[in-house]
Every structure is written in structure tokens, then in C-alpha cells.
Amino acid sequence: MNIESLESFKRELNQIREYLKHIQYVNNVANFNLLSTDNQEFKELLNTLNEHYRFFSTDKRIFEYKASIISLYGLLEKYVEIWIKEYLCSLSNIVPEYNKIDERIRENHFELSLKLINSITIRESAKYQHLTKEEVLNKLNECIINPTKYKINTEAFVLLSGNLKHNKIVELFNKLNLDLNNELLKNEELNNEIGLNTNTISRIDKDILYNKINDLVERRNQIAHGSEAVDNILSISELEPYIQFLEKYCQAIFQVLVEQITKEEATHTFQVVANVIKVFGNKILAFEIENYTIKAGDMLIIQTKEGRFYKKPILTIQLDNKEYTELKITENTKIAVSVDHKIKDNHTFYIVKQ
Known part of the structure; x- marks a missing residue:
């Protein structure tokens, strides 16, 4: 998963926030009352703005509302698709052989790739005009005849994925x-945004929890079909909760995929720390290791008792109460490393395979 795409999402979402802030500033100026002492040029400019504002205010509100809703939904669709494709690309880089990819994904890859070929053949959508059916078939073929150098048809997994309500x-x-409903319930920030604790959430229809997402999609559909009612337009202040919820929701989706990738790394590219001695102060892990070169900045994967996975950089390394930035260990040696994450004795730890 690419952290830059998450930052890009936040940046684009903030652009919408700034756009709405700018609208509010313009509205404030348009409603400003002139003083007799004001500069004549300023008076003329403000009078022009005031007159236009009075004439155009209703249409202006409708246009701003449409632009905001379409932009917010566009971010949802764009980044859900980007992250699913990034996830599949990451899997192909981590899992060494195609037949070790999750069986459900492999089954869907075949079926969805055939549907993608059909969409390309009949030019069902301009969305896939950059692809050819030969490319899609070649990737499927490579998965069979050259499974150690496979690539997944990532576009197949977001085939015609528009109208992305939560259930979609x-x-x-x-x-x-991946059971997204269950995974999202593990995200504390999103649960806080919803305003319910985990026990309460488990008894509620999951679709209701994400009604802001569904309402955003409905409003976008109404705009697309030209049927939005004027009295149903959200004001600038009413749009902010949608923006905030979308931010938490999309970040939670990204974290779900990051955690799954970390889980795959633990299986395929990391090795278990077999000889754990003790955890000190919830930050320091003491263990025995041999034939290994370890340095500050190396990654440690932490698997909790509940099956959550986190990947954190090693901050410090100690041997015989001395701190090192790098150690080359040839014989069985007791060392300690620290991480900026709460760890416990009942956690499982992984370091990169060497």
C-alpha cells in the first residue's frame, strides 16, 4: 500500500474544505454593509458584488452544492478503486507464488478477468480503453504457466464499481x-466518529452506521439525473459533517488494507521471533537471535492476541546495556529493541527474513 495515495486523498479532501471556506468568505463580503467613509472604488466593487449576489444567490447555492457533492463522491470512488488496486499489486509483490494467493481471490480473478475482457471487447466503458483483451489474457496465462512472476488484473476487481454505497x-x-464490516468495527477513530461503542454497533444494521456515505451517493445520483430538490440542498455548515465522516471512513478503509498487507508480509517476507525473553515497559522487546544483521529503522511486525497486525520501525538496539545503530550477530545473542507502539508478552513478533 502506498502512503502517498492516502496523503493525496487528504490533500484533495482539504481542497474541498478550503473551497467551502472561500465560498463563506465571499458570502460574508457580499453581505457586508458599506460605510459612508469607505473608498469610492471599494463601494462600487462591493455594490456590484452585492447586486450580483442578490440576483444569483439561489442559483449560486445550488451550483456550489452540486460541485461539492460531486467532488466528495468522486473522491470516494476514486480512492476506493485506487486502494483496492494498490492492495492487489502489493499482494503480487509479497506473495511469492500465485497459488499461494488467497483461493477466493484467485477464483474471482479468473471470473472477473473474463468480465473485464467482455467490457473491453464491447467498449462498455471508456474507463477501460487503456487496456486490451490481450493484456488481460496474458496476465491470466502468466498466473498459470509462470506463477512465480504473476501479475493480477487489478482493474477486474473494480469493474464498473460506480454508485459506491457502503454495501457496494x-x-x-x-x-x-475481506469482511469490511467486521474490519471497520476495529477502527477506533471511525467508531468515535459514528458515536457508538463496539458492543452497541454489533447490534445495529451496518448500513445504518454509514448512512452519511449512502446519503452522499444518493445526493450525487439525484444531481446526475437532474432531480435534486431545492429544499434538500445542504448548506456549507451542513456539508462539513459529511466531509469529516468521509475522511474517517476512507482512512479506515485504507488501514484495513494496510493491516491485511502487513499480515501477508508476516507470513511471506518476515520470520517469527522465536526466542522472546520478555517485554519491558510495553515498549522494549528482549529476545535471542543468531546469524542476523539488525539495524535501527528495520521493521518489526506485531501480532496481537486478537489477531491485529502492526508494522513499526525499530528505534533502538541494545546489547549488554550499550546502544547500537547496527549489529551483526553470528552466534546466539540476547538483545533488546524498542518500538513506538504498545507491546505485550502475549504478542507475536516478526522480523524481516534474512
Whole structure:
């Protein structure tokens, strides 16, 4: 997963926030009352703005509302698709052989690739005009005859994925063999945004929890079909909760995929720290190791008792109460490393394979 795409999402979402802030500033100026002492040029400019504002205010509100809703939905669709494709690309870089990819993903890859070929052949959508059916078939073929150098048809997993209400996003994640509803319940920030604790959430229809996402999609659909009612337009202040919820929701989706990738790394590119001695102060892990070169900045994967996975950089390394930036260990040696994450004795730890 690419952290830059998450930053890009935040940046684009903030652009919408700034756009709405700018609208509010213009509205404030348009409603400003002139003073007799004001500069004549300023008076003329403000009078022109005031007159235009009075004439155009209703249409202006409708246009701003449409632009905001379409932009917010566009971010949802754009980044859900980007992250699903990034996830599949990451899998192909981590899992060494195609037949070791999750069976559900492999089954869906075949079926969805055939559907993608059909969409390309009939030019069902301009969205896939950069692809050819030969490219898609070649990737499928490579998965069979050259499984150690396979590539996944990532576009197949977001095939015609528009109109992304929450349940549709859940369906996309099902194709990855991920239960998005259950995974989202583990995200504390999103749960806080919803305003419910985990026990209460488990008894509620999941679709209701994400009604802001569904309402955003409905409003976008109404705009697309030209049927939005004027009295149903959200004001600038009413749009902010949608922006905030979208931010938490999308960040939670990204974190779900990051954690799954970390889990795959633990299996395929990391090795278990077999001889754990003790955890000190919830930050320091003491263990025995041999034939290994370790340095500050190396990654440590932490698996909790509940099955959560986190990847954190090693901050410090100690041997015989002396701190090192790098150690080359040839015989069985007791060392300690620290991480900026709460760790416990009942956690499982992984370091990069060497």
C-alpha cells in the first residue's frame, strides 16, 4: 500500500474544505454593509458584488452544492478503486507464488478477468480503453504457466464499481475475501466518529452506521439525473459533517488494507521471533537471535492476541546495556529493541527474513 495515495486523498479532501471556506468568505463580503467613509472604488466593487449576489444567490447555492457533492463522491470512488488496486499489486509483490494467493481471490480473478475482457471487447466503458483483451489474457496465462512472476488484473476487481454505497464497497471487499464490516468495527477513530461503542454497533444494521456515505451517493445520483430538490440542498455548515465522516471512513478503509498487507508480509517476507525473553515497559522487546544483521529503522511486525497486525520501525538496539545503530550477530545473542507502539508478552513478533 502506498502512503502517498492516502496523503493525496487528504490533500484533495482539504481542497474541498478550503473551497467551502472561500465560498463563506465571499458570502460574508457580499453581505457586508458599506460605510459612508469607505473608498469610492471599494463601494462600487462591493455594490456590484452585492447586486450580483442578490440576483444569483439561489442559483449560486445550488451550483456550489452540486460541485461539492460531486467532488466528495468522486473522491470516494476514486480512492476506493485506487486502494483496492494498490492492495492487489502489493499482494503480487509479497506473495511469492500465485497459488499461494488467497483461493477466493484467485477464483474471482479468473471470473472477473473474463468480465473485464467482455467490457473491453464491447467498449462498455471508456474507463477501460487503456487496456486490451490481450493484456488481460496474458496476465491470466502468466498466473498459470509462470506463477512465480504473476501479475493480477487489478482493474477486474473494480469493474464498473460506480454508485459506491457502503454495501457496494462491502461487495468489492468480499471479492478480496475481506469482511469490511467486521474490519471497520476495529477502527477506533471511525467508531468515535459514528458515536457508538463496539458492543452497541454489533447490534445495529451496518448500513445504518454509514448512512452519511449512502446519503452522499444518493445526493450525487439525484444531481446526475437532474432531480435534486431545492429544499434538500445542504448548506456549507451542513456539508462539513459529511466531509469529516468521509475522511474517517476512507482512512479506515485504507488501514484495513494496510493491516491485511502487513499480515501477508508476516507470513511471506518476515520470520517469527522465536526466542522472546520478555517485554519491558510495553515498549522494549528482549529476545535471542543468531546469524542476523539488525539495524535501527528495520521493521518489526506485531501480532496481537486478537489477531491485529502492526508494522513499526525499530528505534533502538541494545546489547549488554550499550546502544547500537547496527549489529551483526553470528552466534546466539540476547538483545533488546524498542518500538513506538504498545507491546505485550502475549504478542507475536516478526522480523524481516534474512
